[in-house]
Amino acid sequence: MALKAAELGGGRFDFEALYEMQGTALREMVQRVYRNSPFYRKKLDEAGVDPASIRTINDLDRVPFTDKHELRDAYPLGLMAVPEKEVVRIHSSSGTTGKPVIVPYTRRDVDAWAEMMARSLAMTGVSSRDRVQITPGYGLWTAGIGFQAGVERLGAMAIPTGPGNTEKQMEMMIDLKTTVLIGTSSYGLLLAEEAKKRGVLDRIKLRLGIFGSERWGDKMRRRIEEIFNIETYDIYGLTEVYGPGIAIDCPYHSGLHYWSDHLLFEVIDPVSGRQLPPGEEGELVITTLTKEGMPLLRYRTHDITRLLPYRCPCGSAYPMIDRVLGRTDDMIKIKGVNIYPGQVDHVLKITEGAGSEYQIILTRNEGKDHMLIKIEVEEGRDPREVAGEFKRNMKSRIGVTADVEAVAPGTLPRSEKKSKRVFDYREL
Numbered sequence: 001m002a003l004k005a006a007e008l009g010g011g012r013f014d015f016e017a018l019y020e021m022q023g024t025a026l027r028e029m030v031q032r033v034y035r036n037s038p039f040y041r042k043k044l045d046e047a048g049v050d051p052a053s054i055r056t057i058n059d060l061d062r063v064p065f066t067d068k069h070e071l072r073d074a075y076p077l078g079l080m081a082v083p084e085k086e087v088v089r090i091h092s093s094s095g096t097t098g099k100p101v102i103v104p105y106t107r108r109d110v111d112a113w114a115e116m117m118a119r120s121l122a123m124t125g126v127s128s129r130d131r132v133q134i135t136p137g138y139g140l141w142t143a144g145i146g147f148q149a150g151v152e153r154l155g156a157m158a159i160p161t162g163p164g165n166t167e168k169q170m171e172m173m174i175d176l177k178t179t180v181l182i183g184t185s186s187y188g189l190l191l192a193e194e195a196k197k198r199g200v201l202d203r204i205k206l207r208l209g210i211f212g213s214e215r216w217g218d219k220m221r222r223r224i225e226e227i228f229n230i231e232t233y234d235i236y237g238l239t240e241v242y243g244p245g246i247a248i249d250c251p252y253h254s255g256l257h258y259w260s261d262h263l264l265f266e267v268i269d270p271v272s273g274r275q276l277p278p279g280e281e282g283e284l285v286i287t288t289l290t291k292e293g294m295p296l297l298r299y300r301t302h303d304i305t306r307l308l309p310y311r312c313p314c315g316s317a318y319p320m321i322d323r324v325l326g327r328t329d330d331m332i333k334i335k336g337v338n339i340y341p342g343q344v345d346h347v348l349k350i351t352e353g354a355g356s357e358y359q360i361i362l363t364r365n366e367g368k369d370h371m372l373i374k375i376e377v378e379e380g381r382d383p384r385e386v387a388g389e390f391k392r393n394m395k396s397r398i399g400v401t402a403d404v405e406a407v408a409p410g411t412l413p414r415s416e417k418k419s420k421r422v423f424d425y426r427e428l
Contacts, residue, residue: 011311013319015278019057022264025289030054030063033295037081039074040297060266061275065285066299071240072099079294080104087293092140093239100140101240104293109242110149112290116259117150117245123257123316124208124233124248126180128155133173135183135191136213137163142243143213147182150245156180163187163417166194177205185216185224185232189356190414192227206230212237212244214418215324217345220356234323238301240294241286247321255308255320262290265321266298267307270328278309283328284321302328304340332422334362334369337400341421344373347397351390353381357412357419364426371402376409383407 033040034051044051047064054063071079080087086106093101105113126132132151136143144162151158161172163183169191172178181188188211195201206228212235221232236256237244247258258265263286267276270283284301304327308320326340333339341360348354355376363370373394377386383406391404413419 012309013278013311015307015309015319018260018319019264022260022289023056025261026057026060026264026287027055029287029289029295030297033081033297037079037295039070039079040081040295043297057264057266057275060287060298063298065273066296068101068240068300068302071101075099076102077104081295082106082292090140091142091239091243094141103142103239106292109291109293112262113146113242113245114149114153116242116262117146118153119259120235120245120248121150121154121156121180121210123250124210125251126151126154126156126208126210130156130179131159131176132156132180132182133159133161133169133176133178135161135163135169135181135187136244142237142239146237146243146245166191170195170198170200173206174200174203179205179207181206181209181228181230183209183211184213184415184418185211185220186214186415186417186419188224188232189220192224193410193414196227201227201229204228208233210235210248215326215342215345217342217348217356219345219348219354223356236321236324238303240299241288241296241301242291246286249323250312250314250316252312252314254310254312255322257312257316257318257320260319262288264289265307265319267305267321270302270304276306278307281306281322281325284324304328304342330422332360332362332424334371335400337398339398339400343398344394344421347390347393348375350397351375351386351393353378353386354390355409358421359412360422362422362424362426369426371400372405373402374405374407374412376412377406379409 030051034044049063087104088107089105091103134144134147138144148158148160159172159176161169188209195204208230209232225232234249235244236247246263247256249256266285267282268285276282284303284305286299288296304325305321308322325342331338331340355378357376359374361372375390377383387404387406394402
């Protein structure tokens with residue numbers, strides 16, 4: 001289990017010095033978006049905020065947040081802050097919950113993103129001698145092309161398999177002797193279990209895996225690592241803010257380093273909007289200091305994390321956030337208790353014999369909410385004993401009583417993309 005950096009002698013991180021250092025870039029960014037972005041000029045004027053008065057992170061407290069619905073409402077290019085002739089590429093969110101968000105990139109944006117991605121890969125130990133299999137999607141989605149840009153900037157060999165086609169993935173992994181696997185954690189687990197089932201693990205040369213696009217717990221991490229005999233890394237990002245590669249954990253696995261020369265991170269109380277100090281858990285808010293095509297000022301990610309108040313003993317000067325616990329819009333409210341999926345991951349972690357996979361099924365009968373949690377058990381364990389311990393841990397750690405159904409390993413569905421964990425039928 002990874003030790004916290006404070007326990008390893010990393011010392012405290014000086015966020016005051018960081019924010020002072022970011023001050024110049026912040027002042028320039030606010031003036032630039034006011035000058036070049038009709039969206040932000042109107043937003044700041046309506047809030048009565050003089051852009052010249054925003055000089056430090058404390059002043060940001062007076063600046064209104066930007067939320068995803070505003071990005072959707074501005075479809076397709078309402079937030080573009082440069083002349084169209086300077087835009088060299090666009091990417092897009094999936095649009096599964098409404099209009100997609102179209103994100104324009106300038107040449108400098110593309111270069112900055114490639115540099116952040118190369119830093120992320122280098123932090124995990126990827127070098128020019130590696131062969132990197134890239135399984136996320138290409139096209140309008142940011143992940144595939146973003147990873148490829150970082151791999152190529154490092155001088156490693158990119159194997160752009162893209163998503164799906166597990167048969168081809170296995171063939172490429174074996175024949176090309178892939179050393180680094182990139183994808184969602186769900187697909188990493190699917191590939192690991194498939195390789196084990198086929199009996200080809202001795203022909204696979206992987207040494208590390210980099211997984212993102214969804215939150216994943218320690219049990220899933222350990223299972224992937226044990227099957228493939230690799231070390232895994234958690235990478236963070238979102239389409240609206242470049243894409244993946246804006247934060248990643250290092251070999252100490254004490255948190256995710258983020259690139260503070262390009263990004264200013266705040267953590268706020270998701271209800272009141274109040275800025276929270278390092279160490280306190282809340283919602284991550286991002287201001288893009290250098291992005292040109294679609295700069296974002298105080299963008300609410302809805303991801304729950306905290307700024308880690310200590311330095312990492314790896315020696316990096318970059319600050320860290322904690323691994324994402326969940327999203328404010330993924331929070332489950334049941335029987336007066338608020339639950340994040342990350343808390344269920346923690347209960348799995350402390351339940352002996354529990355596997356990494358679970359599903360939460362919520363129903364309502366005669367006005368009463370009911371929660372059923374299906375969990376997988378490890379081979380050779382008594383399902384009734386594991387279910388009983390998991391139920392007790394749910395009650396003692398989270399404060400909610402749930403029915404628990406323990407099923408055999410491999411019973412719950414695997415995904416080539418992101419795993420769906422919560423099924424809420426209460427409003428149907």
